[in-house]
Amino acid sequence: MINVENINFYYGKFHALQNISMGMEANTITALIGPSGCGKSTFLRLFNRMNDLIPDTTLTGTVSIGGVDIYQKNVLVDDLRKRVGMVFQKPNPFPKSIFENVAYGMRVNGMNNKKIIAEKVEQALKHAALWDEVKDKLKKSAFAISGGQQQRLCIARALAVEPDILLMDEPASALDPISTSKIEELMFQLKEDYTIVIVTHNMQQAARVSDHTAYFYMGELIEYGETKKIFTNPDKKSTQNYVTGRFG
Amino acid sequence: MNDEIKMQQIHRRKRLYEAIFFGLFRIMGFMVVLILGFILCFITMKGIGVMSWEFITASPTDGLTKGGIFPAIVGTMCLIAGSMIFAFPIGVLSGIYTTEYAKTGKWVKFIRLMTNNLSGVPSIVFGLFGMSLFVNTLGFGDSILAGSLTLGLLVLPVVIRTTEEAILSIDDSFRHGSLALGATKLQTINRVVLPMAFPNIITGLILSIGRVSGETAPILFTVAAYFLPQLPTSIFDQVMALPYHLYVIATSGTNIEASRGIAYGTALVLIIIVLTLNLAANVIRNYIQKKIK
Amino acid sequence: MLQLELELNDLKNQVLAMWQLVYSQLEKSKNAYLTMSRDLAFEVMSMERKVDAFELLIDQMCEQLLALKHPVAIDLRFILSSLKINGNLERIGDLAHGIARLVFELTHTQFDPMTAKSMRIEEMFDETLEMLLLVKNAFKKEDNKNVAAVLSKDDILDTIDKEAFFQISSKTGQLQDEMQQSLLIFNIIRKLERIGDHCSNIAEEITFYIEAVVLKHGGNN
Numbered sequence: 001m002i003n004v005e006n007i008n009f010y011y012g013k014f015h016a017l018q019n020i021s022m023g024m025e026a027n028t029i030t031a032l033i034g035p036s037g038c039g040k041s042t043f044l045r046l047f048n049r050m051n052d053l054i055p056d057t058t059l060t061g062t063v064s065i066g067g068v069d070i071y072q073k074n075v076l077v078d079d080l081r082k083r084v085g086m087v088f089q090k091p092n093p094f095p096k097s098i099f100e101n102v103a104y105g106m107r108v109n110g111m112n113n114k115k116i117i118a119e120k121v122e123q124a125l126k127h128a129a130l131w132d133e134v135k136d137k138l139k140k141s142a143f144a145i146s147g148g149q150q151q152r153l154c155i156a157r158a159l160a161v162e163p164d165i166l167l168m169d170e171p172a173s174a175l176d177p178i179s180t181s182k183i184e185e186l187m188f189q190l191k192e193d194y195t196i197v198i199v200t201h202n203m204q205q206a207a208r209v210s211d212h213t214a215y216f217y218m219g220e221l222i223e224y225g226e227t228k229k230i231f232t233n234p235d236k237k238s239t240q241n242y243v244t245g246r247f248g
Numbered sequence: 249m250n251d252e253i254k255m256q257q258i259h260r261r262k263r264l265y266e267a268i269f270f271g272l273f274r275i276m277g278f279m280v281v282l283i284l285g286f287i288l289c290f291i292t293m294k295g296i297g298v299m300s301w302e303f304i305t306a307s308p309t310d311g312l313t314k315g316g317i318f319p320a321i322v323g324t325m326c327l328i329a330g331s332m333i334f335a336f337p338i339g340v341l342s343g344i345y346t347t348e349y350a351k352t353g354k355w356v357k358f359i360r361l362m363t364n365n366l367s368g369v370p371s372i373v374f375g376l377f378g379m380s381l382f383v384n385t386l387g388f389g390d391s392i393l394a395g396s397l398t399l400g401l402l403v404l405p406v407v408i409r410t411t412e413e414a415i416l417s418i419d420d421s422f423r424h425g426s427l428a429l430g431a432t433k434l435q436t437i438n439r440v441v442l443p444m445a446f447p448n449i450i451t452g453l454i455l456s457i458g459r460v461s462g463e464t465a466p467i468l469f470t471v472a473a474y475f476l477p478q479l480p481t482s483i484f485d486q487v488m489a490l491p492y493h494l495y496v497i498a499t500s501g502t503n504i505e506a507s508r509g510i511a512y513g514t515a516l517v518l519i520i521i522v523l524t525l526n527l528a529a530n531v532i533r534n535y536i537q538k539k540i541k
Numbered sequence: 542m543l544q545l546e547l548e549l550n551d552l553k554n555q556v557l558a559m560w561q562l563v564y565s566q567l568e569k570s571k572n573a574y575l576t577m578s579r580d581l582a583f584e585v586m587s588m589e590r591k592v593d594a595f596e597l598l599i600d601q602m603c604e605q606l607l608a609l610k611h612p613v614a615i616d617l618r619f620i621l622s623s624l625k626i627n628g629n630l631e632r633i634g635d636l637a638h639g640i641a642r643l644v645f646e647l648t649h650t651q652f653d654p655m656t657a658k659s660m661r662i663e664e665m666f667d668e669t670l671e672m673l674l675l676v677k678n679a680f681k682k683e684d685n686k687n688v689a690a691v692l693s694k695d696d697i698l699d700t701i702d703k704e705a706f707f708q709i710s711s712k713t714g715q716l717q718d719e720m721q722q723s724l725l726i727f728n729i730i731r732k733l734e735r736i737g738d739h740c741s742n743i744a745e746e747i748t749f750y751i752e753a754v755v756l757k758h759g760g761n762n
Contacts, residue, residue, distance in 0.1 A: 048428060055352065082430035092421040094440055105429040108439065154425070161429060188544045207609040208544075231608040 001026040001195055002047065002165065007061035009042060011054070016042050018219045020061075024212070026164075029187060029196045031206035031227065034216035035247065040199045043216065044167050047197065048084040049077050065165065082109065085158035089170040091150035093142035093157070098134050101142045101153055105161035120160055127193075128156035129186050148179025155186070159194075166190065168198040172205065184209050203243055207231045215239045291519060295512035303513060307477035313507045317514055322479055323392075323487030324461055324521065327471065330396025330483070331460045332453070335404045340449060343411025348437055367405035372465035374402050379469035393483040395471025402466055403456035410452025414445035447533045454529040461522050464491040490518045545610050549619060552602050553681075556623050556630075559595035560677045563630050566592065566637040567673060567736070571666035573644045574729070575654055582648070585641035592634035599627040615750070622750035626680070629739040629746075633673070636732045636739075643725050643732075652722045660705045660726065665733040668694050672740040676747060685751050691744040698737035705730045 002024040009017035017039045024030045032040040045051045046063050049070065062069050070080055082105070093101050102121045111117060121138075125131040130152040134145065142153055151171060158166060168187075172180035187196060187209055200206050206213050207227060214224040215238075223230065223239040234240050241247045306316030350356045378398025388394040418441055426436040442449075464472075472492035480487050497511040542550075566585050573581035603624045606612065612620055654662075672694050675687045709723045745756040 050424065050428060053424070053427070078430045078432055080430075081428055086428040088421065088425065088428075090421060092425040094422060094425065095444060104426070104431075104439070108426075108429065108431040108435045157425075157429065185543060204611055207611070227609065228605055232604055 001066060002197070003062075003064045003067075004046070005062045005064075007043075007046070007059070007063065009039075009046070009051070009060075010058040011042075012056045016219050020221045022214060022221060022224050024195065024197065026195050027191055027193075028211040029191055029198065029209055030212045030214065031210035032197065032199045032214050032216060033201070033203055033206050034222075034242070036201065037218075038216040039219040040214075040216045041169055044169055044197060044199050047165065047167055048081050048086055050086065052077065082161045083163050084165045084167060085161065085163035086167045086169065087151070087154050087158055087171045090174050091147055091154050093150050093153050096142060097139045098142050098145070098153060099138040102156050102160045105157060109161065121156075124156040124160035125153075127159050127190070128152045129182065129189075130156055146179070148175050148182065151175060151179065151183065152186070155183075159190075163194065165195045165197070168196065170199055170201060173201065180205075215242060217242070288519070291512060291515050295509070295514075295516035298509045298513035299516070304517065308475065308510075313510070317488075317490070317493060317510070317517060319477055319479060320488040320490045320493040320514065321517065321521070323471075323473075323489045324491075324518070326392050326480060326487055327395050327399055327467065327489060328457055328460050328525075330392055331399035331403060332456065334396055334400030335407050335456060336453065338400075339404050339407025339452070340411045343408045343415060344437060344442075346408075347412050347415040348433070348441070363405050363408050366401075367409070370465075371402060371463055372468075374398055375466040375469050377401075378466055383470055389484060390469075390471055390473070390486045391484040392471055392480060392487055395467050395487075395489075396483075398466045398470045399460045399463060402463060403459050406456050406459065407452050410455065411445070411449050414448030414452070415441060417448065418444050447537050450529055450533045450536075454526050457525050457529070458522050461518060461525075462491050464495055467492055490514055490521070494518065545612070545616065548606060548610065549612075549616060552599070552606065552620070552623055555595070555599055555602060556626060557677070557681060559592070559599065559627070559630050560673075560680075562588065562592060562595065563634045563637065564670070564673050564677070566634055566641075567666075567670055570637045570640040570644060571663070571670065573641055574647075574666070575663065577644070577648050577652065577654065579645060579648050582641040582645040585638060586645070589634065589638040592631060592638075596627055596631040599623065603627070618750045618753060622746040625746045626743050629743050633736050633739050636736050640729050640732050643729050647722065647725050650718060650722055650725075652725075657726055660708060660730065661701050662726065662730060662733070665698060665701055665730065665737075668698055669733055669736045669740065672737060676740055676743045679744070679747050683751055685744070685748050688744045688748055688756075692741055695737045695741045698734050702730055702734040 004023075005021050007017055007020040008015065020043065032043060034040050042051065046059070047065065047070070051057055051059070059071065063071055065080075065084065068075075094104060096104070099121055102124050103117050106117050106120060122131060122135075125134065130149060133149060134140075134153075137144070142150065145153065151174075155166075155171075172183050175183070184205065187198070190196060198206075198210065210227045212225065213227045213230045215222045215230065215234075215236075217238060223234055223236045225235070229235075230239060231243055234243065303316045304321065305318050307319050308317065309315035346356055346359055350359075375398060378394060378401070382388045382394035382397050383390055422440050422444065423436055426440045427433070431439070467489050471486055472489050473486040474488075474496060476486055476488050494511055494514045497507045497514065566588060569581050569585045572578065573585065603620050606620050610616075672691050675691050679685050679687055679691075705727065709727050712719075712723065715723065742757070748754055748756050
């Protein structure tokens with residue numbers, strides 16, 4: 001479903017991603033792990049072209065989703081970002097009501113049928129396992145709920161535009177353990193309808209949650225395979241050193 | 249033992265310095281309040297004598313020694329409105345441009361430099377410029393139009409700067425969140441950034457209004473009339489204005505002593521207008537902030 | 542239910558399925574012995590591969606659970622004890638298989654099970670089957686109240702084993718044919734005794750899992 005071939009990415013002169021090729025299947029969870037600065041977040045941002053916002057970057061190679069190169073000239077970036085949603089490390093709900101946060105994506109896409117919006121908001125909040133907790137305070141500010149709930153709100157907000165792919169950049173690193181495990185449980189349910197790629201610096205989380213794991217180091221893809229294998233018997237010594245904590 | 253004593257001495261000294269400086273800060277703070285209070289009290293005491301319904305609604309009579317200041321009030325209101333109509337949209341849009349669209353590069357730095365320089369130009373120079381361009385070259389004559397444009401130019405840098413600050417203070421994470429949902433840059437600005445920046449932009453508005461109401465030099469050659477009891481009917485008309493009226497009465501009126509009371513009354517009205525407008529803008533800002541929360 | 546709970550349940554179900562298989566292997570060998578049926582013995586021998594396959598599968602499941610889910614407390618004890626129980630069940634299955642082979646050999650002699658009745662072989666079979674069932678239910682219901690019963694049954698088996706030893710070794714002047722039969726029967730008894738030991742081990746593992754108490758080798762108290 002997602003495919004990259006011979007990707008090289010530069011921040012100015014810095015060679016951030018070196019010759020990476022890999023593919024991800026639909027309805028799987030892929031974890032990207034590796035030490036700080038290894039390029040995993042940069043790699044994640046390729047898929048919704050958020051790197052475009054950073055000046056002076058260069059990309060060579062192909063990134064395709066569903067067989068289509070998303071960096072082609074005629075690709076509309078806003079369209080792409082509806083199909084590829086993103087959840088950020090620190091919860092960033094808008095200073096609007098809970099309802100309006102979830103409805104935002106629909107509104108910017110031109111939808112204004114009140115009934116449909118209300119239905120989809122409810123659906124998205126249910127998908128994000130947040131509906132029961134907020135259903136009687138939809139008009140309250142998004143800042144009136146806890147951090148873990150805010151993050152699930154951001155997930156609902158991303159789901160409301162009905163993407164195919166969900167990118168998660170360390171979604172639980174700013175949260176307490178209980179919120180973290182709620183979000184991990186959520187991911188198992190979401191897997192049925194979405195393809196998920198998650199960046200995490202928490203190896204145990206990658207092990208718990210993902211089907212495939214990609215280990216990055218200094219911009220290179222060292223190893224990519226089934227999570228089962230990576231955590232029981234990885235091919236490369238470097239990978240083993242990292243997952244056993246002997247790294248560095 | 250010696251070490252302990254030294255430590256204690258150092259601690260005591262630190263605490264003394266703190267007490268001194270905080271005391272100073274407190275005094276400074278109070279002084280500001282005192283000064284403002286003094287000005288208000290002084291003007292109020294001196295000017296309250298002439299305050300009456302007639303003062304506010306009637307025109308000046310008897311060579312500006314008696315009557316009211318209604319035309320000047322109207323004139324000042326017109327100029328506030330006119331200059332805001334000019335400065336506010338241009339200033340805000342310009343601020344949005346430099347912060348959201350043309351973020352980096354020599355061009356933006358140049359624009360910022362020019363904006364800052366503009367705010368340093370003396371107001372009388374603005375007046376002269378306004379007279380030269382609007383009154384003479386463009387042929388508007390002494391008019392509300394010329395005066396508004398000149399005053400607008402005067403406060404333009406203020407509006408631009410406060411807009412820039414307001415927008416820059418909004419964390420990128422909100423922009424990223426919006427863009428990641430498929431919103432365009434324009435939608436992000438309209439639906440997320442501007443609403444959040446609005447309260448601070450209104451602050452810029454408040455500052456500008458205060459400035460515009462009280463400036464005398466820019467309106468000297470462009471719109472202010474010495475004595476014009478009729479209310480303006482078009483933007484090409486001249487008008488009286490409160491600050492100029494105050495100046496005129498206090499310095500070159502026909503009978504300075506007699507009209508001194510009116511001068512203080514004018515000052516009082518001017519202050520009241522500015523404070524009222526400030527208050528209104530603050531109320532609006534707080535209301536909007538509450539809605540956001 | 543949590544994802545982890547789902548996977549622990551899968552593991553439990555596999556262990557129980559293996560248990561079922563091993564129980565039926567033992568039961569069949571009992572019936573093979575009592576009826577001297579070559580067919581039944583052969584059935585047991587051909588199912589042995591399936592028992593081994595179960596062991597490999599459960600080992601792999603435990604490894605993955607430990608590597609990927611980092612279980613703690615009761616979950617960790619559950620997986621560790623499942624791992625050990627897995628090993629014990631495989632041994633029991635192997636022993637049942639061994640019994641079936643011995644029966645198979647017996648069927649080539651003129652052996653009549655009625656003549657060995659005094660050695661209480663049928664009783665041994667019944668005891669071991671019941672022990673296997675008791676620990677299976679203890680595992681399934683997470684209830685170790687019958688552990689003591691299992692451990693005391695093991696004592697019975699030990700007794701029968703010792704008595705059989707004396708009985709057989711005191712039979713002097715046997716014909717070669719009878720000697721062979723005796724040895725085969727003794728082997729069967731030994732295997733049944735070891736099945737009993739393995740069931741006791743399983744009982745101890747279950748106590749570890751449920752109460753975090755170590756019973757074996759005198760325990761950790």
